[in-house]
Amino acid sequence: MHFDALNRRDFLKRAALAAGATAIPATAWSAVSARASALHQSAYVFDGHVHALDREFYHGGNITDRVDAGQWDLPRAKEGGVDAFFLSVYVPEEYYPARYETKQALRRIDHALDQLQKANPQLGLAMDGRDLTRLRQEKRIAAVLDIEGSYDLDGDLDILRALHRLGLRSAQISAHNWNQHYADACCSPAQWNGLTTHGHDVVREMNRLGMVINVSHSADTTMAQVIDASERPVIATHHGLRQVNDIPRNMSDALLKKLIDRGGVIGFQIGSEFAYPREYAWLTEHRKKTFWDTTSIPERTRGKTIYQIDELMAPSFPMLGAEVPDEVAMHIDDWVGVVDRAIQLVGEDAVALGSDFDGGPTLARGMRDVRDLPMITDAMLNRGYSEERIRKFLGGNLRRVFSQATA
Template identity: 30%
Template sequence: MTLNLTRIVTVSALAFIAAAVPASAATPEETAREVLSKTPVIDGHNDTPHQIAELFDRDFSKFDLKGLSPDILAKTHTDIPTLRAGYLGGQFWSVYVDAALPKHEAVTRTVEQIDVVRQMIARYPDVFVYADTAATAEAAMKRGKIASLIGMEGGHSIGSSLEILRQMHALGARYMTITHSLTTDWADSATDAPKHDGLSPFGFEVIAEMNRLGMIVDLSHVSEATMHDVLDKGKAPVLFTHSNARAVTPHPRNVPDSVLKRLPQNGGVVMVTFVPGFTSPERRQWEYERSAVAGRAKIEFTGNPAGEKAAVDAWIAAHPQPKATLVQVADHIDHIRKVAGIDHIGIGGDFGGVDELPVGLENVATYPALFAELVRRGYSKTDLAKIAQVNALRVMRGVEAAAEK
């Protein structure tokens, strides 16, 4: 009788592999959910309070976060079922107001937005718990609640007043984004003409006072010079609450490598965002070209708004808008890990603040899908936990420790 040696070796090898690999080996999706069930996401930026103001005039009798209609959810990207499905453990709720408002009106509107967050927490006490420190956030998550923190988006919200800054902190604001889309009297924005080459003398006073108060300095939206000024003089870790890597997508709202390289010394974190134009290089280029077309049409069809619109619409019809994707978001995470390290990455989706989101990240229920992609790329469970919440909590504790000094 002749033996088929090749067949015996092959069968033996397969048997060995089968024995070495558990029958219940976790899929990337299962691994992501396992990690997030223990260390749920702390997200740096969600604009649902702004949507509540815009859609419902801050009237909570007009809607119920326990289940929004599809058309409303398409704008907020957030309700209680999606928050739970997405393993959201903590949220910095943005209290954004228009950067072009007069100072006194910006201050008033910001206080009204803080009240929206306070009302939301009070109306759903089985879901949300107000948090203002790393310890209170951790305690809320241990109870299965969503730790709800307040982030003030834009230095215009303090009306160029340290007194108002202190009162915003007293009302619960735990970070302030130094600028929004426009340069302020004391800090340069990434998307407006510079006036100060970073921070003005008063701008440095603002940073020092935020460090003293224990308010996180958020460097999303600011110019590169402003970023470096804060890193030069600040005494506490910083956050970029919703920004990506500029080397991947060359948008001024993203963080350049020159700044990423400084984060290990500062201890700060870039909370990667899902904004399509900050995420996809193709989308960014498309937006740039569309703006150029719109500018030419405005000149060519002066006094003829219908003609102007028709020209832009014709260009868009001939050049379909590229979609950002979940995979591209992961590309930004990869780059930040390469340059700054795994300890300097978080998540800041900007849900509720954009009209469109990357394919695969359509609402807050989709966080697990992003973490599953990271598993496929070789990220460990420890890496996932750091990105989900550990890094953000470290920044919070670092800012609190700096204030105590």
């Protein structure tokens, strides 16, 4: 099911214009070395966070369509060497006040499953590590369903089990940037001091079902308590380091060490808001607010039906990165430098890719979209990284921990 009140042709025209306003000129695109290209294509590339179907849900079309607007579609993902990805089942806060979030989660899962079926034999649903192996042997890209904002669950274990039966294998433990009834989120005033008693029940049930517990968007207290309570490794699918940019959505050194000590992994969001303070400061100044400010939502959505909220949200997708001047733009080596800090702190077995493509990140200079993931491989080779370390980052670490969490 998707929102079809907006004409798809009109949408594509607007999206192309938007892309043209923010895209980097072709002359600025950075080619990669032959060695980097060969290594990247032979590696298992597993992206921990992609907004792969927001555009299609609200505006029509299929994941297999090459749109050349936004940052991700299946043809371009193939060009970028992607083997697997966490497909964000994204339910924004706009659906929360009227309590439409569970209904919207079901609509989004139904839409995702329909798209996966239409994309067969190019794409397949992965529910455990064996599926990752099988789908690669079949030369299909693997998609893992991951709810972004488990406000959808409201702590109801029956709903959790029902979504698991539909194929959901990962869920953020907190509700995007808002608190909910069992856990505090990163960007709301503390309400529960982390997890409630029922929040611990949710963690135990996710462990029992073999679901990935995703702590991105969680408060520090929530993350610490989840890591302690979980019997399986925990994943932060799209994050950054607070030592680099001191914002609530990034992770402190102490929490990162705690996550890794229990076998978890951190996926690095590819945008400058997380990884490059100079560009983040420029963006914040020009937006006149932080990117997690959702205070106006209740007033904007009061009294609206779910279909009216669809209409309200449609122009937001795909979520494109902002245009920034060259003098404040992040370079790909700046971003790899953040990953390098994490490696120096906790080692090469703890880091992964969590791009957040089409989720709003402003990409590094020269990076157009998912096609340019090999630029990361090139930058890592230029830093002297071994091929083994690069393979671990590109997908090996996330593949290992996903397999452990879902076993």
